[in-house]
Amino acid sequence: MNAYEKLECIGAGTYGQVYMAKDKETGEVVAIKKIRSLNEVQGLPVTTIREIKVLKCLNHPNLVELKEVVVSSENDDDDAEFTDMEEPLDYCHGSIYLVLEYIEHDLTGLIDRQHQFNDTEIKCLMKQLLDVMEYMHSIDIIHRDIKCSNLLMTRDHLLKVADFGLARSLRGDQFFTNKVVTLWYRPPELLLGATSYDASIDMWSVGCVFAELYIGHPIFQGKTELEQITKIFDICGTPTTESWPDYKFLAHSSTFVPEKAKPKRLREYLIREATARKRILPKGALELIEALLVLDPEQRLRASDCLSAQYFNVRPYPPDDPKKLSPITNLPPSHEYQTKKIRREQAKQMNGGGANNHSNSNAGTGGGRGSRPISPPGASSGGRSRQSASKDVVDVCVKTEVKKEDSSSAAKKEATCGLSRLWKVQHISEQDGQTIVNLYQGYQVTVKGNGLSIRSALNIREKAQGSLRRKGKECATIINV
Structure with a gap:
C-alpha cells in the first residue's frame, strides 16, 4: 500500500477500518477499506468475498465503485495512529485492502450534524435509492443492510450505496440467516425468526430511511430484538391473521407478539415528529412510507412500484441530475464514524475527561447512535454520565x-x-x-x-x-x- 498515503479514519466496524487516503502519484482521494482478518486459520472473511463479488458483478451509477483490491505481504500496524484503538489489530501474513471511490458524506453523518434536507432533496435521494434497489432486486441480489450510514452522498447529492458485506443472491438457497440488517432497520419478519425471505426485507429498511430523512432520527430505536419488535408494534400496530396471514408460522410469533392488540398509528407518529422539527410531511411521502412499513412482507411495496407512485410525479419534481440541486458547501465531510467521535469527545468534556466509550456499529445493533444530534462547538451535548456508560447494550x-x-x-x-x-x-x-x-x-x-x-x-x-x-x-x- 505504499502507493497511498492515509489521511484520516472515516469508518470502523467488525470488518476493520476505512481510511480516507490519497494516491501519491495522481493525487486522487480514495477510501481504503482495511480487512481485519487475513491469516492461515481464519482465511478471508466471507463478508469480504461477498462484497468483492457483488461489486465486481454490479454496474450502476448509485453503487460505490470498487477501484482495486490490494493484497499486501507486509503488516500495516499504524491503526492506532488514525483511530481510538489502544493496540494494533492482529494481522498475520499481510493485509487485504479494498480501494473504493471516496464520497464526502453519509446520511447518518449529515443528520447528526443537524442538516435538514428539503422536500426536493429528499425526493431526489429516494428516487436514486429506489433506482438502485430496483436494479439489484431485478437480478435477485439483496443488500441486507440498508441504513443511513451505508448510504453515501456527494456534496452534489449523488447517492451511493455502500457496504455489501451482507449482500447475497437469492438464487439457489431457499433459507438464509435472519441475523442480518442493523437492528433499527430490521424488518418484523426477521425479528420474528423468518429464514425464508426476499427483497422485501430491503424495502422495509428503505422505508425506515425515508422516514428518518423527514423526522431526523431513526423511527424504531430498540436496544434488543424484543424491544425493537415492541417499538414496531407500538407504531405500526400488532399483526392479525387478516393483516398478516402467515405471521403465526414464524418461530418467535408466540413470544414476541403481545396478546393485547395495538392499533396502527404510524401516520400520526410521523406527522407529530415532523411537526416537532417544524416540517410538513407531504401527503405522497406519508402514503409511500406507510406502504413500505407494512408488517406483511407480501404486501410491502417493491422498488418498481414505489418509482411509479404519485409522490414522484407531483411538484416538487426530482431533478434528473442531482447536480441541479444546490450543493452542500457549509459542512465538512460528515461520516457516522466522525460524528460519533465528536459526540464521544463532547461527552468526555461534559464528564470532566472521563474515559472514552468505544462502541462500533454492526448488523447486530442499532448503529450506535440515538436521536440526539451533535452539539455545536461550545454547546452542551447532554451526554450520558460515566455512571450510566456501563449500561451500553452488548x-x-x-x-x-x-x-x-x-x-x-x-x-x-x-x-x-x-x-x-x-x-x-x-x-x-x-x-x-x-x-x-x-x-x-x-x-x-x-x-x-x-x-x-x-x-x-x-x-x-x-x-x-x-x-x-x-x-x-x-x-x-x-x-x-
Whole structure:
C-alpha cells in the first residue's frame, strides 16, 4: 500500500477500518477499506468475498465503485495512529485492502450534524435509492443492510450505496440467516425468526430511511430484538391473521407478539415528529412510507412500484441530475464514524475527561447512535454520565444446563432458550470477586472467580462456572460464558 498515503479514519466496524487516503502519484482521494482478518486459520472473511463479488458483478451509477483490491505481504500496524484503538489489530501474513471511490458524506453523518434536507432533496435521494434497489432486486441480489450510514452522498447529492458485506443472491438457497440488517432497520419478519425471505426485507429498511430523512432520527430505536419488535408494534400496530396471514408460522410469533392488540398509528407518529422539527410531511411521502412499513412482507411495496407512485410525479419534481440541486458547501465531510467521535469527545468534556466509550456499529445493533444530534462547538451535548456508560447494550451468548432439583417444564424451556439465543446485557458489575451480568428479560448471570475480565466473559474466551437467575431465583447453571 505504499502507493497511498492515509489521511484520516472515516469508518470502523467488525470488518476493520476505512481510511480516507490519497494516491501519491495522481493525487486522487480514495477510501481504503482495511480487512481485519487475513491469516492461515481464519482465511478471508466471507463478508469480504461477498462484497468483492457483488461489486465486481454490479454496474450502476448509485453503487460505490470498487477501484482495486490490494493484497499486501507486509503488516500495516499504524491503526492506532488514525483511530481510538489502544493496540494494533492482529494481522498475520499481510493485509487485504479494498480501494473504493471516496464520497464526502453519509446520511447518518449529515443528520447528526443537524442538516435538514428539503422536500426536493429528499425526493431526489429516494428516487436514486429506489433506482438502485430496483436494479439489484431485478437480478435477485439483496443488500441486507440498508441504513443511513451505508448510504453515501456527494456534496452534489449523488447517492451511493455502500457496504455489501451482507449482500447475497437469492438464487439457489431457499433459507438464509435472519441475523442480518442493523437492528433499527430490521424488518418484523426477521425479528420474528423468518429464514425464508426476499427483497422485501430491503424495502422495509428503505422505508425506515425515508422516514428518518423527514423526522431526523431513526423511527424504531430498540436496544434488543424484543424491544425493537415492541417499538414496531407500538407504531405500526400488532399483526392479525387478516393483516398478516402467515405471521403465526414464524418461530418467535408466540413470544414476541403481545396478546393485547395495538392499533396502527404510524401516520400520526410521523406527522407529530415532523411537526416537532417544524416540517410538513407531504401527503405522497406519508402514503409511500406507510406502504413500505407494512408488517406483511407480501404486501410491502417493491422498488418498481414505489418509482411509479404519485409522490414522484407531483411538484416538487426530482431533478434528473442531482447536480441541479444546490450543493452542500457549509459542512465538512460528515461520516457516522466522525460524528460519533465528536459526540464521544463532547461527552468526555461534559464528564470532566472521563474515559472514552468505544462502541462500533454492526448488523447486530442499532448503529450506535440515538436521536440526539451533535452539539455545536461550545454547546452542551447532554451526554450520558460515566455512571450510566456501563449500561451500553452488548451481546452475550449464555449456555445453560438445567439443575436436577429444578426440572419444571418452565425452567427447562427458559434454560434451553439460552443454548441458542443471543441475550442482551443491561448492566455489568463486580461484587465479592464475582462478575454480575444483568440481562434483559429479567435474567442475571453470576460468573465466579477473581480476575475474570468482563471482556473475556463476553467474548467467550474463557470458561467459568456460574448461575442463571430469573427474578432472583436460580434456575440453571452456567457451563460456559
